[in-house]
Amino acid sequence: MPDEPTRIRVEGEQPYDVVVGTNLLGELPRLLGQSVQRVAIIHPGALRTSADVVRDDLREQGFEAHAVEVPDAEDAKSAEVAAYCWSVLGRIGMTRTDAIVGVGGGASTDLAGFVAATWLRGVRWIPVPTTVLGMVDAAVGGKTGINTAEGKNLVGAFHPPAAVLCDLATLESLPPNEYVAGLAEVVKAGFIADPGILDIVQADPEGAARPDGPYVRELVQRSVRVKAEVVGADLRESGLREILNYGHTLGHAVEKVERYSWRHGAAVSVGMVFAAELGRLAGRLDDATADRHRTVLEALGLPTSYSADAWPRLLEAMRVDKKSRGDRLRFVVLDALGKPGILEAPDPQLLTAAYAEVGTSA
Ligand SMILES: NC(=O)c1ccc[n+]([C@@H]2O[C@H](COP(=O)([O-])OP(=O)(O)OC[C@H]3O[C@@H](n4cnc5c(N)ncnc54)[C@H](O)[C@@H]3O)[C@@H](O)[C@H]2O)c1
Numbered sequence: 001m002p003d004e005p006t007r008i009r010v011e012g013e014q015p016y017d018v019v020v021g022t023n024l025l026g027e028l029p030r031l032l033g034q035s036v037q038r039v040a041i042i043h044p045g046a047l048r049t050s051a052d053v054v055r056d057d058l059r060e061q062g063f064e065a066h067a068v069e070v071p072d073a074e075d076a077k078s079a080e081v082a083a084y085c086w087s088v089l090g091r092i093g094m095t096r097t098d099a100i101v102g103v104g105g106g107a108s109t110d111l112a113g114f115v116a117a118t119w120l121r122g123v124r125w126i127p128v129p130t131t132v133l134g135m136v137d138a139a140v141g142g143k144t145g146i147n148t149a150e151g152k153n154l155v156g157a158f159h160p161p162a163a164v165l166c167d168l169a170t171l172e173s174l175p176p177n178e179y180v181a182g183l184a185e186v187v188k189a190g191f192i193a194d195p196g197i198l199d200i201v202q203a204d205p206e207g208a209a210r211p212d213g214p215y216v217r218e219l220v221q222r223s224v225r226v227k228a229e230v231v232g233a234d235l236r237e238s239g240l241r242e243i244l245n246y247g248h249t250l251g252h253a254v255e256k257v258e259r260y261s262w263r264h265g266a267a268v269s270v271g272m273v274f275a276a277e278l279g280r281l282a283g284r285l286d287d288a289t290a291d292r293h294r295t296v297l298e299a300l301g302l303p304t305s306y307s308a309d310a311w312p313r314l315l316e317a318m319r320v321d322k323k324s325r326g327d328r329l330r331f332v333v334l335d336a337l338g339k340p341g342i343l344e345a346p347d348p349q350l351l352t353a354a355y356a357e358v359g360t361s362a
C-alpha cells in the first residue's frame with residue numbers, strides 16, 4: 001500500500017497546500033507550475049546532496065535549475081547573504097515567472113523566502129523543509145526574514161509560498177538534538193491550540209523525542225494544522241497570528257544574548273516557561289497548566305531555565321520584539337490550556353518575578 005501524502009490547505013488570497021509524506025520530489029515540477037523556466041535552489045552546505053538531487057531532478061524535467069549554497073543555520077539570515085543571493089539571481093537571469101526553492105531548516109527557508117519576497121518585488125517560492133521545526137512552523141505561513149545586529153528577524157516580509165513540501169524521509173539525517181529542539185514548536189502548538197499533542201508527548205516522551213519514532217507524522221500534521229488555521233485567517237499578524245509567538249518574546253532575547261549559538265527551539269522552550277509563569281503570576285493561568293510546561297518540555301529534554309544574571313540584557317533585547325507598541329511590551333500568555341491571549345504592558349515587577357522562576361545562578 002503506497003504511503004499517500006497528506007495535503008493540508010492554507011487559506012488566504014492565494015491558498016496553497018502543505019504536503020506531508022515521503023518521496024515527494026516528484027511533486028515539485030507540478031507545484032512550480034508551467035510558467036517557470038529557471039529555478040534557484042537555496043540551501044546550506046549540510047544539505048548539498050539533497051539540493052543536488054532536487055537540481056538534477058528538475059533539470060531532467062526540463063527546468064534550468066541552479067543550486068545556490070549559503071552559510072549554515074542562523075549565519076544565513078543576514079543582509080550580506082541575501083545580497084549574495086540577489087547577485088546570483090541577477091547573473092542567472094531570474095525573471096518574474098521563475099522560482100526559488102528553499103531546501104533546509106527554518107533558517108535556510110526564512111532566507112530563501114526573504115530572497116523570493118524581495119527579488120523583482122516578489123517571485124514564486126517553495127520551501128522544502130528538512131527539520132521538524134521547518135516542517136511544523138518556519139516553512140508554513142509566509143513569514144520570511146533575516147536578522148540584524150539589533151535582533152532577530154527584524155527585517156522581512158510576509159510572502160506566502162506556492163506550496164510546502166514536508167518530506168519526512170529528510171529527517172533521517174537530522175541530528176537527534178536538532179529534532180528535539182524543533183519539538184519545542186510542536187509543544188507550542190499543543191499549548192496554544194491542540195492539547196492532544198501534549199497528551200501524545202506525555203504518554204511516551206522517549207518515543208516522541210525520536211526522529212525515527214512512531215509519532216513523527218502525527219505530530220507534524222497536527223502542528224501544521226494549527227499553524228495553517230491561524231495563518232490562513234491572519235497572514236499579516238494583525239491579531240490572531242500573534243498567538244504563534246507564544247514563548248518567543250523571551251526566546252528571541254535568549255537567542256540574541258547567546259549570539260545565536262542556542263537552537264531556536266531551545267530558546268523558545270525557556271520562553272514558554274517564562275510566559276507560563278507570567279500568566280500564572282498575572283492571575284490568568286491555573287497552576288496545573290503552568291506546571292505542565294516544565295513537565296512536558298523537560299520530559300523531551302528541552303531546557304526550562306536560563307542564567308539569572310542575564311535578566312537586564314534579556315529585558316533590553318525584548319524591547320525590539322515585533323509585538324511591542326512604543327514603550328509597551330506585550331506578551332502572549334495563556335488564560336487556560338488552548339486559550340491564548342495578550343498581556344499588555346505588564347508591571348516591571350511582574351516580569352522580574354516571572355523571570356525569577358526561570359533564572360538560575362551559576
Ligand atoms: N518563518 C517562520 O514562521 C519561522 C517559524 C519558526 C522558526 N523560524 C526560524 O527558523 C530557524 C530555526 O530553524 P531550524 O531549527 O530548522 O534550524 P536551522 O535551519 O538552523 O537548521 C538546524 C541545523 O540542522 C541542519 N540540518 C537541517 N536539516 C537537516 C537534515 N535533514 N539533516 C542533517 N542536518 C540538517 C542545518 O544545516 C543546521 O545546521 C530560526 O531562524 C527561526 O527564527 C521561522
Ligand SMILES: O=C(O)C(=O)C[C@@H](O)[C@H](O)[C@H](O)COP(=O)(O)O
Binds near residue numbers: 242
Ligand atoms: O509564524 C509566526 O507568526 C510565528 O510567530 C512563528 C514563530 O515560531 C517563528 O519563530 C517566527 O519567525 C517568529 O516571528 P517574529 O515575527 O517574532 O520574528
Ligand SMILES: [Zn+2]
Binds near residue numbers: 185
Ligand atoms: Zn519560532
